[in-house]
Amino acid sequence: MSQSEGAIIVRHASTVLVGQLAVMAFGITDTLVAGRFADTALAALAVGSATYITVHISLMGMLQALLPVWAELHGAGRRAAVGKSIRQALYLCMLTSAVGMTALFLPGPLLNWTQVPISLQTEVREYLAIVALALPASLLFRMYGTLNQSLGKPQLVTWVQVCALAVKVPLSILLVLGIPGWFDPMGLIGCAWATFLINYLMLGLALWLLKTQSFYVPYRIWSALERPDWQQLRRFVKLGLPSGLAIGVEVTSFTLMSLFIARLGVVATASHQIVSNMAAVLYMVPLALSIAGSARVSYWLGAADIQRARRALRTGLLYVLCTACVLASAIGWQREAIANFYTLSPEIATLAGSLLVWVSLYHLSDAVQVFCVFTLRSYGITLLPLLTYTLLLWGLGLAGGYSVAYGGLDTTALPWLTQHSPVAFWQTSSIALFLTSAVLLSVLWRTAYCDAGQRLDLKN
Numbered sequence: 001m002s003q004s005e006g007a008i009i010v011r012h013a014s015t016v017l018v019g020q021l022a023v024m025a026f027g028i029t030d031t032l033v034a035g036r037f038a039d040t041a042l043a044a045l046a047v048g049s050a051t052y053i054t055v056h057i058s059l060m061g062m063l064q065a066l067l068p069v070w071a072e073l074h075g076a077g078r079r080a081a082v083g084k085s086i087r088q089a090l091y092l093c094m095l096t097s098a099v100g101m102t103a104l105f106l107p108g109p110l111l112n113w114t115q116v117p118i119s120l121q122t123e124v125r126e127y128l129a130i131v132a133l134a135l136p137a138s139l140l141f142r143m144y145g146t147l148n149q150s151l152g153k154p155q156l157v158t159w160v161q162v163c164a165l166a167v168k169v170p171l172s173i174l175l176v177l178g179i180p181g182w183f184d185p186m187g188l189i190g191c192a193w194a195t196f197l198i199n200y201l202m203l204g205l206a207l208w209l210l211k212t213q214s215f216y217v218p219y220r221i222w223s224a225l226e227r228p229d230w231q232q233l234r235r236f237v238k239l240g241l242p243s244g245l246a247i248g249v250e251v252t253s254f255t256l257m258s259l260f261i262a263r264l265g266v267v268a269t270a271s272h273q274i275v276s277n278m279a280a281v282l283y284m285v286p287l288a289l290s291i292a293g294s295a296r297v298s299y300w301l302g303a304a305d306i307q308r309a310r311r312a313l314r315t316g317l318l319y320v321l322c323t324a325c326v327l328a329s330a331i332g333w334q335r336e337a338i339a340n341f342y343t344l345s346p347e348i349a350t351l352a353g354s355l356l357v358w359v360s361l362y363h364l365s366d367a368v369q370v371f372c373v374f375t376l377r378s379y380g381i382t383l384l385p386l387l388t389y390t391l392l393l394w395g396l397g398l399a400g401g402y403s404v405a406y407g408g409l410d411t412t413a414l415p416w417l418t419q420h421s422p423v424a425f426w427q428t429s430s431i432a433l434f435l436t437s438a439v440l441l442s443v444l445w446r447t448a449y450c451d452a453g454q455r456l457d458l459k460n
Contacts, residue, residue, distance in 0.1 A: 005296065005308070006315045012152060012292035013319070019145075019158035020284040022165040026198065029169050030191040031277050033176045035270070035343055041176075041188045042343075043266045044120045046273035048127035048188070050258035051110060054251050055103045056135060059096040060142045061247030062240035063089065067291070068298035068378045069239065070150035075302025083220040086147060088232050090225065092240065093143055097136040104132035116262050123188050130192035134199040141199065144206040149291050152299070153215065160205045168198045242382035246373065246389050253393035253432075254279075257425045260402055264422060271351040272422045274342040279359045279366075282327050286320045286367035290374035293317070298378040309378075313448050317371055324367035332360040351422070358426035365433035372440035379447050388439050397432030401425030 027049065034041040066089055073082045107128050111121050145157045174183060175190030186193070210216055254276065261272045293316025300309035331338070335356035339349040373385045404424035 005311050006319070008152070009289065009292045009296055009312065009316055009319065012149075012154060012295065013288040015154045015158050016149060016291050017284060017288035019154065019161035020288055021281070022158070022161040024281050024284055025165050026168050026195070027280065028277060029172050030176075030194075031273060032342065033172050034188055034191060037176055037185065037187055040120070040266065041123075042273055043262065043269040044123040044127065044188050045191060046258045046269050046276075047111075047116050047120055047262055048124045048131075048192075049273075050256070050276075051107055051124070051128060052104065052131050054248070054256070055100050056138060057251045058244050058248030059100045059135075059139060060244075062096055062236075062244035063093060063139060063142050064146055064247075065240040065243035065377055065382065066143075066236060067146050067150045067295060067374075068301075069236075070147060071295045071298035071378075072302030074151050075299035079218045080220050082147075082151075083223060084226065085232065086143070086219075086221055087223070087225050088229050089143060089236065091228050091233060092236050093136075093139050096244075097139055100135045100139070101132045104128045104135065110259070116259055120262065127188055127192045130189065131195050134196040137199040137203040141202045141206050144203075144210070149295055150298070152295060156209050156213065156215075157206075160202050160209070163205065164198050164202050167201065168194060171197065239377070239380070239382055242386045243377060246382065246386040249386065249389040249393055253389070253398045253429065256398055257401065257422070257429070260398075260405070261422045261425065264405070267345075267347050267351060268422045270343065270345070270348045271339075271355060272425075274339060274348070274352045275355040275359050275426075277342075278331065278338060278356065279362060282331065282359070282363045283366060283370070285323050285327060286370050289316055289320050289323070290371040293320075293371065294374040294378050297375055301378060310448055313375055313444075316375070317368075320367050320371045324364050328360040328363045331356055331363070335360075354423060355426055358423065358430055362426060362430045362433060365430065365437045368437035369433060369440055372437065372444045376440065376444055376447065379444075381443070381447060384443060385440060388436055392432045392436045392439075393429070395432075396435070397429040398425070400428035400432070404428060 030045060030049070031042065034045045066085075070082050070085060073079075073085065105128070107125060111124065116124065141160075145154070148154050148157045172191060172194040175186050175194050176188070177190075178185035210221055258269070258272055258276060262269045293312060296312035296316070297309045300306070300312060335353045336349075338356060339352035342352065343349050376382070376385060401424050404427070405421060
């Protein structure tokens, strides 16, 4: 091995991170532009984007869960099998696209259940109807990204994402704010149309790269599509469904806060949109390291080298812990400057600054748990994270935050909990994530150091 394990993980994670931050900048751009168009547009974006993210990332998780499958085939030197597996995954992608589009076209039950104000619902529904059309392209591009990450070659994905950002920024500004005398402003709907156009641009570039780059030739990706291989598809579902559901629980514990907080008014909703956007940006760093680390763990498991798999695990976890501490400290220190950068409203900025204190604590546990979840997939463990998320993130984090925020819980013994405020949701979610990371880290360590050999024997 010409490079150390740490150097490989850092190089891979850095490349993935640049691309992810470019994609994250899509949301930041929409938040900034919508905030300058109108406070109501920013509030509607908070609800609409939360709904879209809940659906999109849950389904995306099913496809992202295939990373260890392709990384193991790569580690075992079975290149043609990688291509066949990708073609089979297209059937899974078609199914997830159909499910996701249906949910986005029919958001009424969710909006009514979470009691989103009627004044916001019309604009939210129009936004979701447009981004629903962009979902298939986004999921297909996620497959392309997962393939490259599993092969340790994320550079082309990052290139596409950065190019898309260069188009997204001016396009969102044009469609949302318009040009006086030339183009009428579209408001929030402009954000949706910009998302639609960018997703199909990215898919087009990905298909062009798959067709023209010699790197992909040994994998025979463009061979004829086989009939569904039900045995392989069952394996995909067995791995992907719990992973997708777990990510769905994780994301909904995060995004449903936006829908519940909407009942507290425009200031609370807009402030939450700012800090949730920042939390999502922070999440990209441990996510990139988790993708890179789990890809290396899966690669070495596929090569039947348990010791190097353990080394990759330790290295990845160390980097996650160090970067999380640095980023959490920076957010807590610069919270007021960050809040004022996002909004021109002093009232919104003040509340957002208070929320960012909890975001910094939230990030520390979030970083550890995402690394654990990704690496546990390398060992074939997907059900435990789902159960842990459901109990702690939904139970303690989301339901607990709702009870505190709306006065359903007696906080006399816990006076630091903040009632009738979005702060309550971030407080309980931070506690829930801490417990989640503790449970998953202990299981990961036991699996890697006590059960890895047995699991490898079962696979072989």
